[in-house]
Amino acid sequence: MKIEGEKIKRYALLLAAKDSDYVKKVYGGYFNVFVEAFGEEIGEKWDLFRVVDDEFPDMDELINYEGFVVSGSPFDAYGNEHWILKLCLLLQTLYFMQKKVLGICFGHQVLCRALGGKVGKANNGWDIGVRKLSIVKDFSTHSFLSDLEEIPPALSIIECHQDEVWEAPEGAEIVAISEKTNVEMFTMGDHILGIQGHPEYTKDILSNLIDRLLSNGSIESGFAEDAKSKLYKAEPDRKCLERICKRFLKRELEYINGKI
Template structure:
């Protein structure tokens, strides 16, 4: 599926999760959540397609060249699993890397991107991370094209997190750009074409609250963890606009139009 019309740029969402009933009812599905976060308000400027990779739906390899960028979503599945669709996704990501195509990985996407390109991933030794998390940017990281043009480099930003797996070791040639007191690799880059983010720039607080409800109902998390996450959500806000602008700048090369991070 996609946004119709004559477009200047074309992007694909590789959806690694199935729509929850809540997201379908409130947002019409995760596709709309991602396009709202990373797409342009003027639809004629670009087209977004969606491939439900979790159900084995992948783009035609002969059509990859026609895309300007790809986004890999989060997922309830383990990025280190050997499900057929995960292995096929790894092959696709290796292909996109060899083509120097822009790929943005979010949560599971961040992890599977790392795995596909030779890094190491696994269960977090410190357990679940759910709620708001302060992410610190490495002071001396080598500037990437989409970050070096910021008027001021961010020192720390708050993001919504929901994961129990993490990146242990980035691929050869990758650079760790951000970390937190919970997760050592919150963000990594490879050149100007690969960006992995452990948190969820696209999530709103209501989406996370609904996800907490579902995790509790399925006995995946304890009530104490859920209550702690909810209490923090009530008193603070994630820096969603900042994260989304970073992602859009990466995907679209808007390097000359990106404002100071402190203006958001």
């Protein structure tokens, strides 16, 4: 619902993965999953750009967006596919425009790469399940979270990746780490936020993804069974993570309307 006299705020999802059959059937596509997690009906509009299919926003339209979200992907963030190189150029442009960019999983990694960091295969192999993150940076120093309720010292998040950030870009601040990954979250100023895990994922989405990884030979049956059994014994801190992401993307919008 648009508030009278308020300018519509535009956001874009840069989708770096194809919609799975399961997500299309249950959620109508990944776009709906992201909008459900990060969007609100308060005078905003979300656009979808399937960058994995070489669909990008026009450069002269970038100024009209408040923020961008880069999704996860089965592709390697360090790959040299045309659309990945084009995405890196777009992310560099958005950085210099000081547009807000939230990178999730592959998005976190490709954002790091575009801004001068290093990414590659994870030293500890696949990380699949609900992972406990240790917060090592005081979030209150960031203006986008300065009046948010206290962030706990540890957060649980759904993970599914075999690549990772080896080295954050120069000038980046590492916000969270885990026992498996040295850069779980990083920021650059108040307009760049990278998160290795999936704050937007539900456990059923991950469960189906485990099945698909098993069926295509990416993981072994014992590993898949163990990941699934642990998945149902743990709960991600989705609400807190969604609040962090939404506040990062649109603090002014939420503050004006008394949200969070």
